[in-house]
Amino acid sequence: MEKYAVYVPRLVKKRENFAPGHRACIGCGEALAVRLAFKALDNNVIVANATGCMEIVASQIPNSSWHLPWIHTLFENAAAVASGIEAAYKAMRRKGMDVPNNVKVVAIGGDGATSDIGLQAISGALERGHDFTYICFDNEAYMNTGIQRSSATPFGAVTTTSPAGKKSFGQFTWKKNMPEIAAAHNIPYVATACHSYPFDLMEKVKKAVNTPGPAYVHVLSVCPTGWRSATDTVIRLGRLAVETGIFPLYEVENGQYKMSIDLPKLKPIQSYLKGQGRFRHLSDDLIAQIQERVKLEYEKLLGKAKNGNKRTKRNR
Amino acid sequence: MTTRVGIEVSIAIADAVKLCNPDVVAAYPITPQTHIVEHLAELVADGELDAEYIPVESEHSAMSACLGSAASGARTFTATASQGLALMNEVVYVAAPMRLPIVMAVANRALSAPLSIWCDHSDMMSVRDTGWIQIIGENGQQLVDNIICAFRIAEDKRVLLPVMVHLDGFNLTHVIEPIAFPEQEEVDKFLKRTPYPLPLNPDKPVAMGEFAPPFIFTESKWAHEMAIVNSKKVIKEVWNEYNKKFGRQYTPVEKHHSDGAKVVLMTMGAVGETASVAVDEMVAEGQSVGQIRLRLWRPFPFEELRESVKDTDILIVLDRAISYGGPGGPVASEVKSAFYDQEKRPKIVSIVGGLGGRDITVAGFKDLINKGIKIARTGSKNEYEIYGVRE
Ligand SMILES: Cc1ncc(C[n+]2csc(CCOP(=O)(O)OP(=O)(O)O)c2C)c(N)n1
Ligand code: SF4
Numbered sequence: 001m002e003k004y005a006v007y008v009p010r011l012v013k014k015r016e017n018f019a020p021g022h023r024a025c026i027g028c029g030e031a032l033a034v035r036l037a038f039k040a041l042d043n044n045v046i047v048a049n050a051t052g053c054m055e056i057v058a059s060q061i062p063n064s065s066w067h068l069p070w071i072h073t074l075f076e077n078a079a080a081v082a083s084g085i086e087a088a089y090k091a092m093r094r095k096g097m098d099v100p101n102n103v104k105v106v107a108i109g110g111d112g113a114t115s116d117i118g119l120q121a122i123s124g125a126l127e128r129g130h131d132f133t134y135i136c137f138d139n140e141a142y143m144n145t146g147i148q149r150s151s152a153t154p155f156g157a158v159t160t161t162s163p164a165g166k167k168s169f170g171q172f173t174w175k176k177n178m179p180e181i182a183a184a185h186n187i188p189y190v191a192t193a194c195h196s197y198p199f200d201l202m203e204k205v206k207k208a209v210n211t212p213g214p215a216y217v218h219v220l221s222v223c224p225t226g227w228r229s230a231t232d233t234v235i236r237l238g239r240l241a242v243e244t245g246i247f248p249l250y251e252v253e254n255g256q257y258k259m260s261i262d263l264p265k266l267k268p269i270q271s272y273l274k275g276q277g278r279f280r281h282l283s284d285d286l287i288a289q290i291q292e293r294v295k296l297e298y299e300k301l302l303g304k305a306k307n308g309n310k311r312t313k314r315n316r
Numbered sequence: 317m318t319t320r321v322g323i324e325v326s327i328a329i330a331d332a333v334k335l336c337n338p339d340v341v342a343a344y345p346i347t348p349q350t351h352i353v354e355h356l357a358e359l360v361a362d363g364e365l366d367a368e369y370i371p372v373e374s375e376h377s378a379m380s381a382c383l384g385s386a387a388s389g390a391r392t393f394t395a396t397a398s399q400g401l402a403l404m405n406e407v408v409y410v411a412a413p414m415r416l417p418i419v420m421a422v423a424n425r426a427l428s429a430p431l432s433i434w435c436d437h438s439d440m441m442s443v444r445d446t447g448w449i450q451i452i453g454e455n456g457q458q459l460v461d462n463i464i465c466a467f468r469i470a471e472d473k474r475v476l477l478p479v480m481v482h483l484d485g486f487n488l489t490h491v492i493e494p495i496a497f498p499e500q501e502e503v504d505k506f507l508k509r510t511p512y513p514l515p516l517n518p519d520k521p522v523a524m525g526e527f528a529p530p531f532i533f534t535e536s537k538w539a540h541e542m543a544i545v546n547s548k549k550v551i552k553e554v555w556n557e558y559n560k561k562f563g564r565q566y567t568p569v570e571k572h573h574s575d576g577a578k579v580v581l582m583t584m585g586a587v588g589e590t591a592s593v594a595v596d597e598m599v600a601e602g603q604s605v606g607q608i609r610l611r612l613w614r615p616f617p618f619e620e621l622r623e624s625v626k627d628t629d630i631l632i633v634l635d636r637a638i639s640y641g642g643p644g645g646p647v648a649s650e651v652k653s654a655f656y657d658q659e660k661r662p663k664i665v666s667i668v669g670g671l672g673g674r675d676i677t678v679a680g681f682k683d684l685i686n687k688g689i690k691i692a693r694t695g696s697k698n699e700y701e702i703y704g705v706r707e
């Protein structure tokens with residue numbers, strides 16, 4: 001993947017589908033990820049957006065950051081709205097009505113919209129086989145409503161509804177593995193990505209959208225406001241999430257797992273945790289627990305990846 | 317041109333939908349709506365209806381898919397009932413202010429708890445303030461005709477609002493009736509395609525469903541309100557044109573022996589037919605009794621209602637739903653507000669009955685009317701009466 005870095009800038013379009021002028025916080029990784037994801041695509045895309053930060057910061061009557069046809073209706077139903085759009089275009093084209101060809105449908109939502117309240121609608125849309133892409137922009141909490149925990153909030157993280165206290169160390173559940181849930185639907189394409197690897201992210205989104213049938217992309221998006229991290233560490237934190245094995249980058253193409261990046265050795269997780277206020281309270285004991293779990297999960301994943309075996313050995 | 321066939325009303329509704337040539341049907345099954353969506357799935361499977369049938373995983377997603385479909389400019393249909401309507405409630409609220417001309421059949425059924433699969437109007441009343449047009453039919457023919465009219469009304473550029481067509485569960489969904497179907501060509505002429513003004517289309521990007529700060533929210537609500545108030549004119553226009561083409565006239569308030577009658581019973585939905593038998597018998601006995609049937613629940617036909625009972629002394633309103641702890645049945649409280657400011661107004665008696673599928677027979681309706689007359693004359697300490705309840 002790294003080797004593309006030299007060539008890809010020349011291939012990237014100037015056109016922005018998600019324009020500046022929105023009201024995201026300084027250093028918002030989610031806005032960057034959205035921008036990159038849609039920069040990868042042409043203008044033949046219809047976007048169905050779930051309620052959340054990205055909907056609120058980029059839309060307010062009478063303004064919009066979107067240069068694409070865009071619809072927001074509710075928090076938990078973007079995948080279902082997308083199924084309706086996809087079905088409508090399929091029917092109208094078949095019936096010879098005057099609609100453009102080759103329209104792509106992309107639904108987007110935060111981790112709350114995806115792994116909690118909208119999980120059923122997403123599962124339904126993936127299972128029914130609609131030709132669409134769902135992109136989850138995962139900032140690991142309900143940021144739009146004030147940093148409440150979601151099922152994608154990592155173990156130990158403090159949020160406003162998983163506070164640390166005398167009897168609590170913050171979030172006490174392990175992050176729900178949403179990409180695995182998507183993959184369990186046996187859809188043709190699943191991938192994880194992060195804004196800190198922009199070309200990888202763009203390639204994956206392009207691939208997802210051009211794959212016939214349902215595709216799912218899960219994008220880790222650093223949120224300095226919710227993570228209590230410095231706004232100039234957004235890119236570094238995304239890289240560290242990957243380099244520590246906390247958020248591995250991989251693809252699942254027709255059931256085949258493939259690691260996206262060669263990591264001869266995982267960095268210790270402290271390097272990732274220490275820059276973030278949400279983990280500041282963690283004891284050495286808890287950090288060791290997290291480290292153990294990260295290693296286990298990473299090895300499990302490598303075991304599934306056809307290009308993963310040699311690295312599994314190296315990591316041991 | 318038209319011959320009548322004996323057919324189950326649910327199947328007839330699906331056939332009427334087919335005549336309207338929708339592009340997308342997204343639905344989730346629930347008794348007593350099931351036969352409608354099953355038959356639509358069958359028509360699509362047999363290639364008789366060229367549409368995408370989306371077998372969604374819930375009613376919430378059914379209506380959400382309908383939003384996406386209608387926003388893309390496709391003709392869109394769904395159907396539900398009771399718990400299904402309650403589950404999709406959040407999405408039902410979104411469809412109207414986004415001006416998406418979806419048509420939905422609602423097979424009226426009581427809301428839990430206790431669980432009941434039988435008819436009343438609690439589901440229909442729960443969506444009263446969602447800003448949809450709500451039409452209710454009394455027999456299969458009315459429903460077939462009104463499904464066709466519903467698409468025409470919804471898609472009219474002056475309206476662009478979703479329409480619910482209500483039919484009473486079991487009392488209508490599961491009965492066989494003689495129904496005349498208009499010819500396909502005639503329906504095609506009546507229901508021409510008018511492209512949705514600003515659909516989701518990459519050739520001309522639009523943003524739909526942006527959030528509204530306080531400086532514009534009130535205006536957006538007012539625009540919606542004006543649209544539904546003004547839709548009444550179009551609804552009547554469409555009904556008149558339908559009559560010209562197909563020979564069956566619909567009006568917001570249908571009168572039956574009500575002109576000049578001193579006592580009038582007001583009904584909504586399938587019970588109207590049983591009630592009319594009772595009214596006929598009482599008229600034959602020489603009593604000054606009539607009936608009005610409400611066809612249009614939203615927009616509420618204030619003028620038509622006032623006009624239809626201008627000579628009436630006692631107006632007995634039957635509701636098939638309760639507004640708990642409130643002013644009486646929801647229809648009755650609307651009727652009362654319609655007359656409060658009028659100089660000449662009938663005494664209005666609110667009676668709730670027929671809940672959760674409880675039948676009211678012909679004899680029952682006579683009894684109910686007599687009770688209403690008595691209450692009107694002697695007064696009652698209750699806001700409303702509940703007919704036939706065992707205390
Ligand atoms: C049915 C419903 N419940 C709750 C809310 C309130 N709400 C709006 S956005 C949001 C959180 C969004 O979190 P996420 O999906 O992770 O997106 P983010 O803002 O973090 O990007 C919540 C709880 C809502 N709009 N609708
Ligand atoms: S709260 Fe986080 S995700 Fe939301 S706009 Fe701010 S930085 Fe971005």
Ligand SMILES: [Mg+2]
Nearest residue numbers: 110111139141
């Ligand atoms: Mg989030």
